[in-house]
Amino acid sequence: MTSPKISGTTQLLAVIGNPVSHTGSPAMQNFMCQTLGLDYVYVAFNIEQGHLKNAILGIRSLNIVGINVTIPYKEQVIPFLDQLDPLAERIGAVNTIVNQNGTLIGYNTDGQGFLVALMKEQQTDVKNKHIVVLGAGGAAKAIVHTLSQKKPKSMTIANRTPETAIDLAKICQATGIGITKELDPFLKNADIVINTTAVGMGQLKDQSPVSHYNWVHPHQLICDIIYNPAETLFLKQCRLKGAVTLNGKGMLAGQGQIAFELFTGFCADYNLLKKQLN
Numbered sequence: 001m002t003s004p005k006i007s008g009t010t011q012l013l014a015v016i017g018n019p020v021s022h023t024g025s026p027a028m029q030n031f032m033c034q035t036l037g038l039d040y041v042y043v044a045f046n047i048e049q050g051h052l053k054n055a056i057l058g059i060r061s062l063n064i065v066g067i068n069v070t071i072p073y074k075e076q077v078i079p080f081l082d083q084l085d086p087l088a089e090r091i092g093a094v095n096t097i098v099n100q101n102g103t104l105i106g107y108n109t110d111g112q113g114f115l116v117a118l119m120k121e122q123q124t125d126v127k128n129k130h131i132v133v134l135g136a137g138g139a140a141k142a143i144v145h146t147l148s149q150k151k152p153k154s155m156t157i158a159n160r161t162p163e164t165a166i167d168l169a170k171i172c173q174a175t176g177i178g179i180t181k182e183l184d185p186f187l188k189n190a191d192i193v194i195n196t197t198a199v200g201m202g203q204l205k206d207q208s209p210v211s212h213y214n215w216v217h218p219h220q221l222i223c224d225i226i227y228n229p230a231e232t233l234f235l236k237q238c239r240l241k242g243a244v245t246l247n248g249k250g251m252l253a254g255q256g257q258i259a260f261e262l263f264t265g266f267c268a269d270y271n272l273l274k275k276q277l278n
């Protein structure tokens with residue numbers, strides 16, 4: 001694909017975070033704009049701590065159409081917005097901001113992005129399924145809040161810090177526990193297990209969120225929201241035990257698809273977006 005044609009009418013989209021150098025969003029969003037012949041360009045801004053407020057005020061001043069928000073600003077941006085979508089308000093985090101004629105509206109599309117990936121990659125949804133979510137941080141909150149609206153049969157949240165899992169579970173009619181032996185029966189009974197913790201990436205890339213894999217069986221779908229590495233130790237061990245596995249690229253493409261539609265009003269093709277991440 002050639003570089004986007006930038007002119008005096010080109011409108012701006014962006015992602016903000018710190019760091020943002022490894023983001024896959026510009027590749028996905030620019031490709032889709034060019035494919036559809038839309039006059040937008042999507043860039044990444046690395047925002048230093050302390051400059052966030054000015055960056056958000058700048059969206060309005062520069063008439064930026066919309067931005068994605070990534071680590072560590074998903075919660076910190078909220079005080080600077082005019083409105084929150086009800087789901088983003090419940091989650092308490094925003095990953096997409098739309099500038100609607102000067103009104104900044106915050107959305108959270110992470111959980112919906114995960115659902116899109118489940119459907120596109122595995123033709124499955126969460127209705128009547130037993131779900132286990134490992135982790136209770138920002139990403140887990142988005143996934144748990146979204147999934148809890150889709151009638152799963154049960155949802156169990158397990159976290160290194162049990163109190164955080166219990167707090168999240170209380171508002172989502174789920175079970176909250178620590179990552180200990182008592183998790184085994186829930187894992188054995190699970191149809192879908194989702195790792196939302198940071199364990200498996202960066203400095204933790206040689207570690208797994210679970211201590212053993214005796215619970216894994218071939219009818220399970222095991223997901224990791226990590227996409228770099230493409231196969232975490234957790235996914236690899238579960239795959240070797242015969243389970244179906246899904247990494248985080250689909251969720252990234254899914255949230256990108258929803259964001260693109262919020263920004264431009266046009267539909268984005270999930271498969272084309274995902275291809276840009278390979």
Ligand code: ATR
Pocket residue numbers: 134135136137138139140159160161164196197198199204209
């Ligand atoms: P994100 O926004 O990506 O979800 P986060 O909000 O910082 O990031 O959440 C990180 C999650 O990974 C948390 O559930 C965290 O557990 P704690 O609540 O106990 O901190 C989990 N996590 C991070 N490092 C971990 C580790 N070494 N072992 C187990 N869990 C870990």
